[in-house]
Amino acid sequence: MNRSKSGAPQHALQLRKAGVPYAKIAEQLDITEADAYDMVTAALQVHEEAPETRTRLDLERLDAMLLGLWKHIGQGDPKAVEQGLEVMRMRADMLADRAASGDGSEVGDYLESVKAAARENKQSAVTRLRAVES
Numbered sequence: 001m002n003r004s005k006s007g008a009p010q011h012a013l014q015l016r017k018a019g020v021p022y023a024k025i026a027e028q029l030d031i032t033e034a035d036a037y038d039m040v041t042a043a044l045q046v047h048e049e050a051p052e053t054r055t056r057l058d059l060e061r062l063d064a065m066l067l068g069l070w071k072h073i074g075q076g077d078p079k080a081v082e083q084g085l086e087v088m089r090m091r092a093d094m095l096a097d098r099a100a101s102g103d104g105s106e107v108g109d110y111l112e113s114v115k116a117a118a119r120e121n122k123q124s125a126v127t128r129l130r131a132v133e134s
Contacts, residue, residue, distance in 0.1 A: 010035055013043035055098055062091045078125075085122045093120055 008029055015025045026036040066087045072080030092115040 009043040009046075014041045051124040055094060058094060060089060062087050062094070062122040066091075081125055082122070085118060085125060089115065089118045089122065 002111065012025050012029060015028065016022070020028075021039070022033045022036045025040070026033040029039075031039075066084055069080045069084045069087070073084045096115055
């Protein structure tokens with residue numbers, strides 16, 4: 001089988017996922033072991049999202065969650081407030097991780113302070129809720 005066949009990289013990937021060694025994949029596809037490795041690597045890259053894309057999608061999901069909670073937060077629902085704070089903490093963590101990986105130290109410092117403030121606000125909100133509940 002020729003490496004240029006469109007389904008060969010996917011077939012090589014499926015074989016590798018099943019634990020087939022590169023030498024056996026090469027034998028089955030009538031290619032070199034190096035080509036088998038290259039095919040599997042190429043097939044994996046097709047399925048991967050860039051880290052920036054993944055981060056942006058996750059941030060959009062968190063924003064959508066917060067938006068869904070917003071009405072209940074505005075009404076003072078304690079559980080919604082707690083969940084909203086958790087979403088904000090997760091968002092800040094994600095942005096801080098991104099900044100720490102080289103997206104700018106000023107941003108990272110700012111986001112670390114946001115994370116600290118979110119943790120402090122969460123603790124303060126939980127303390128107030130417990131006081132109200134008792």
